[in-house]
Amino acid sequence: MQGGGFYNRNSALQAANLGSALPLLVAAAGEVPADGAIIGIADYGVSQGRNSMAPVAAAIDTLRPRIGPDRPIVVSHVDLPSNDFGSLFTLIDEDPVSYLAGRAQVYPNAIGRSHFGEVLPHGSVDLGWSSNALHWMSRNPCPVPDHGWGVFSADPAVRDAIDAQLDADWANFLQARSREMRGGARLICQFMGRGPDSHGFEWMANAFWQSWVDTADAGLLTHAELARISAPSAGRSVAQIEAPFRDGRVSGLSLVDLAVVQAPDPYWAAFEQSGDAAQLGRVWADMMRAANGPSFAAALDPGRDRAAVLDAVTERLAARIAADPQQNRSYNVILVIEAVVAG
Numbered sequence: 001m002q003g004g005g006f007y008n009r010n011s012a013l014q015a016a017n018l019g020s021a022l023p024l025l026v027a028a029a030g031e032v033p034a035d036g037a038i039i040g041i042a043d044y045g046v047s048q049g050r051n052s053m054a055p056v057a058a059a060i061d062t063l064r065p066r067i068g069p070d071r072p073i074v075v076s077h078v079d080l081p082s083n084d085f086g087s088l089f090t091l092i093d094e095d096p097v098s099y100l101a102g103r104a105q106v107y108p109n110a111i112g113r114s115h116f117g118e119v120l121p122h123g124s125v126d127l128g129w130s131s132n133a134l135h136w137m138s139r140n141p142c143p144v145p146d147h148g149w150g151v152f153s154a155d156p157a158v159r160d161a162i163d164a165q166l167d168a169d170w171a172n173f174l175q176a177r178s179r180e181m182r183g184g185a186r187l188i189c190q191f192m193g194r195g196p197d198s199h200g201f202e203w204m205a206n207a208f209w210q211s212w213v214d215t216a217d218a219g220l221l222t223h224a225e226l227a228r229i230s231a232p233s234a235g236r237s238v239a240q241i242e243a244p245f246r247d248g249r250v251s252g253l254s255l256v257d258l259a260v261v262q263a264p265d266p267y268w269a270a271f272e273q274s275g276d277a278a279q280l281g282r283v284w285a286d287m288m289r290a291a292n293g294p295s296f297a298a299a300l301d302p303g304r305d306r307a308a309v310l311d312a313v314t315e316r317l318a319a320r321i322a323a324d325p326q327q328n329r330s331y332n333v334i335l336v337i338e339a340v341v342a343g
């Protein structure tokens with residue numbers, strides 16, 4: 001994600017995405033055993049944290065009457081080492097939306113390590129949460145010369161490699177969580193899914209990629225740099241999510257709830273009110289830059305002025321959307337996983 005708090009300021013779409021998972025988190029907070037001396041909440045893929053404030057606050061407010069005023073709650077925010085943890089802790093300390101505001105005995109901490117491995121002590125997590133993060137893969141499995149996302153490549157071998165990576169990452173994520181979660185603990189995840197007939201997100205993915213192609217055609221980056229671009233993200237289907245539970249790669253966890261739903265498009269709803277196509281272009285372009293700019297720009301030559309290229313791409317994308325406003329069609333996975341209580 002783009003640092004300096006830019007993702008925090010341009011992630012209203014992600015905030016809307018997680019809305020339908022929130023009631024599941026609150027329900028879980030009301031039902032997990034929560035019988036340890038310290039209660040552990042884990043937040044996998046926090047980024048700069050704005051979108052975690054309301055979910056964590058809601059979880060604490062549900063847990064607190066159950067556990068009494070004195071039991072400490074440790075909130076562990078997990079993200080990659082490159083994450084802008086400074087913006088996260090500034091928000092937690094200073095912003096009125098912080099879950100610390102008005103809540104005692106709550107201890108935030110951060111872990112700068114990949115959630116595809118174990119990051120917390122065994123049996124220390126009572127409640128897990130992950131929003132808008134698990135469609136990011138641990139790596140690009142192969143070069144993707146013809147698109148910014150392998151899942152949209154015309155080459156079936158590329159798409160197969162993406163599916164294999166998604167599968168391996170998902171199994172690794174679950175195996176790590178199966179050790180971290182206490183018996184009876186629950187994990188609620190929301191991330192990009194795949195629809196029944198199409199992946200979803202095609203309109204915006206193609207518009208963003210085409211804006212990079214146009215920027216290369218205009219000479220602001222080379223076609224060799226363009227060919228290196230590949231963002232390691234893709235949605236998963238229901239079958240892909242169920243696979244590690246079905247084939248025995250994951251034990252100690254059960255998938256208790258799973259739905260793939262059409263994602264909201266708050267930008268389109270605002271456009272329908274205002275009719276302001278230029279504004280629609282700006283919000284989409286800034287969001288795409290915030291969420292995908294760094295992984296695209298990572299392919300640029302070392303001496304390249306990345307900010308200038310991103311400015312040019314963002315401007316082109318905003319103009320492209322303003323010229324042909326559309327409603328985005330993409331899909332969200334919402335799921336609940338429970339750690340089996342040892343018998």
Ligand SMILES: C[S@@+](CC[C@H](N)C(=O)[O-])C[C@H]1O[C@@H](n2cnc3c(N)ncnc32)[C@H](O)[C@@H]1O
Pocket residue numbers: 001011014015018044045046047048049051052078079080083113114115116130131132133134136137138291
């Ligand atoms: C789109 S942001 C989502 C942020 C926030 N949870 C939200 O709902 O808006 C995705 C985040 O997942 C993080 N992420 C991607 N791969 C990860 C990994 N392997 N381990 C931990 N975090 C990861 C990214 O660095 C990024 O900050």
